[in-house]
Amino acid sequence: MINIAIVGTGAIARSHIEGYLAFPERCKIVALVDIYPQKAAETGKKFKLNAEIFSDYRDLLDRPDIHAVSICTPPYVHAPISIDFLKAGKHVLVEKPMASSLKECDEMLEAAATSNKLLSVVAQNRFRTPVMKLKHVLDTGLIGKIAHAQVDSFWWRGYSYYDLWWRGTWEKEGGGCTLNHAVHHIDMLQWMMGMPSEVSAMMSNTLHDNAEVEDLSIAIFRYENGSLSQITSSVVHHGENQQLIFQGEKARVSVPWKVKSSKSKENGFPLENPELEREIQTIYDQFPEVVYEGHQGQIDDFLTAVKRGTSLLIDGVQGRRTLELITAIYKSASLGQTVKLPLAKDDPFYTREGILANVQHFYEKKNSIENFKDNVITTGGKYE
Template sequence: MMLKVAIIGAGAISGAHISAYLAFPERCQIVTVVDIYVEKAQKRINEYGLEGAQAVTDYTELLAQNIDLVSVCTPPYTHAPIVCDFMQAGAHVLVEKPMASSLEEADLMLRAAQASGKLLSVVAQNRFTTPMMKLKGVLDSKRMGPIVHVQVDSFWWRGHNYYDLWWRGTWEKEGGGCTLNHAVHHIDAMLWMMGPPVELQAMMANTAHDNAEVEDISMAMLRFQEGALGMITSSVVHHGEEQQLIFQGKEARVSAPWKVVASTARNNGFPEPNRELEHQIQKLADELPDVTHVGHAGQVENVLNAIETVSPLLVDGQSGRNTLELIVGIYKSASTGEKVVFPIGAEDAFYTREGIMQHAVHFYEKKTTVDNFEDSSITLGMKLDF
């Protein structure tokens, strides 16, 4: 069965979605591209040679058209109404990260998915890479012993003018800064591998972007159920953009970018290399299969498989909500100075977008607004090699 696909939002990230669907021409066809600027939608259709696809300005025109699958590539604050409308109309939905700009909106989306019986997947394209799949496989093997510490460095660099784009740099429209919109991939990967923390303490600042209300750096300390501790640094002020995920087990450590080190104790308790365990872990990693379809294409394949064969989604709506909840926890702790204990419930001041807008620290006022950048080239995802 050929699935009919609609792309909602023709901004920079939409190209990754379109390319992903085009990798499976015998299984799906893009029939519509929607954007409030119709010329942007038409440009995408022309650019990718989407024969027969129509350019539309208002997504509600599609709700009666029996679309099978929708990719939502619009700013975060618009996700909830679009996703809920399409699910109620009977479509499956793949929505870009972050899932929404509040937990209230995420819960509306989850309820819409449950009520419709349709699939809701949240983009986490970096899971669908060989380094991430191998790292997950190694951690699941438990060869490293219990995890005692995890370190997440989500280091990016963005210029001052990055926040001039009309929807960026405000709590209302972007929903947050680098923690929500850049570190989301690393946070998703960490939660996939570790499970959720039980509590955290965080700080954040805006050190280099005085045209944005939101943070450009944050740091969070986490405690997990089994006793492990963790550290997440989210940033758009790090030149060089070095990024890493490090998992310290009782017996060994592994990371992305890939490195394995194992130690045993000498008589005085100081370390010496455990070459045998290092070799075992390396052999396990080498034997795990490479990913066939990488990034967005891998996630699209997973969604198509789930639609066609009722197989499980690797990244479902609940997974997207868990990532958002941890990020909201960082914003709450950094704004109030208090320790945050999970879960964050509907009674919490930070549960709604209005609550976050009211209670989160506003660093600066947004001074400049541009509708579009002439240079629309962007970098996608984490730079983690195996």
């Protein structure tokens, strides 16, 4: 039995708790930690957990009965809490974004390597059946060279969203929609296409003048082979429609799923290619359904790796790559220049202090409340 501690019992903790509770024969939640212990106690009662309540995660570091930890705190403390638990010999599943800077990512990776413990970064949307099927189709190479990818990370958040005490500041939230919403889609893009060589971006705060951070950004990635991708990150799009579209040499595929293929007439104009469409559709249909989706799927992957020593689908290295792309977007948008990758350790945007000193600030945070009464959130589409 793998004993689990949940650190941070805010809105996203529910997804972790429900994920672990789906595997009662494999794990047990034995501790809940929150700087507001009453909130942790209410969470434990709501889910009928027989768990101890703590206000300081450090009280668990020396507990031999704690085997693994889910970190669901605000982003600015992901790194120190993860590092402390890794050094204490605990496996760590940390919410996105992995950390506030690439320097912190590297420190987390070093702690995981030194302790020989697992570090997994939440990217639960990889564990969706349509996403897994799309990745499989891309891996077959049937669509040919990818020329262009379009990523729409569309979300909508009201003005009061940034009233929560840690949101809307570069220091505590670490960024706006690019970091905390589009992180899902940027992760999937780098998983499917690899890392680009250049990033050009712009960002703005269009509708939330109670936050320092952006509520809209648009970025273009350029790859070594000449391919381009464009990513729109937003919390101002009604409907929250989200999609990834890949235009290949021979066909177009996407989530939500759609396949379209053209071949050339003698004059270069398009001619439908139903044969290739049927072949790609068959490959898509034959790939098995995901047994456990979303957070539950990632927790299954995490528990399996803890128990059997297998590889994680999303480890710390994967989490760092995603953050490097987001950091490059912020650098490009803040300085008005194209950014070459990889980012070096002497880059001003490598450290948290450097980001805070150089990133574009939009407005001052106006309100600060400790907790919302409504704790129900949305965590992204199912891409169906």
